[in-house]
Amino acid sequence: MNDIRAAAVQFNHVPGDKEENLDTIRRFIDQAALQGIQLIVFPEMCITGYWHVRKLSREQVNDLAESVPGGESTRKLLAWSAQNNMTIGAGLIERGDDGQLYNSYVVAMPNGQHACHRKLHCFISEHMASGNQYTVFDTPHGCRMGVLICYDNNIGENVRITALNGAEILLAPHQTGGCNSPSPGCMGTIDPKLW
Numbered sequence: 001m002n003d004i005r006a007a008a009v010q011f012n013h014v015p016g017d018k019e020e021n022l023d024t025i026r027r028f029i030d031q032a033a034l035q036g037i038q039l040i041v042f043p044e045m046c047i048t049g050y051w052h053v054r055k056l057s058r059e060q061v062n063d064l065a066e067s068v069p070g071g072e073s074t075r076k077l078l079a080w081s082a083q084n085n086m087t088i089g090a091g092l093i094e095r096g097d098d099g100q101l102y103n104s105y106v107v108a109m110p111n112g113q114h115a116c117h118r119k120l121h122c123f124i125s126e127h128m129a130s131g132n133q134y135t136v137f138d139t140p141h142g143c144r145m146g147v148l149i150c151y152d153n154n155i156g157e158n159v160r161i162t163a164l165n166g167a168e169i170l171l172a173p174h175q176t177g178g179c180n181s182p183s184p185g186c187m188g189t190i191d192p193k194l195w
Contacts, residue, residue, distance in 0.1 A: 002142035077108035117147035
């Protein structure tokens, strides 16, 4: 496997404001390009927002959703990827060809290709379906990557199967925690003695 210069970004998304969130993503991509980053990874559902989705109706979730790769967000990620010779991963709500809504993660590559992983264990909204496939793909950087979103990584067999399918790098985006967000506080108080 070739060496790859990577960056992970955590930011507070604006609930439901895809344009603002894409502007934030673009600013981080511009900074990363100046540092020679080849792979930049953003959080789960950072384009659409995450926590507010659990309170939305199906129609409201559908209004946030986009097709992949035909949707505007994926097209922007692919364009920025090509402009910066950088692989870019970001999460959104996907409207599948099957009519289902998914918590998905798009990986845009500078050669014009993309990969899309649908979260296997989706709990954020009753209106969203869980995916049913593992995602492993070749990159123009000379390595194979896999994607598992947030809770997918809590099931050891998911990680094992992704590795057995040839993933050398595992992208493991999670919803943003540690910023000014309900997480990790929503999980309850964590006793510092357990760290």
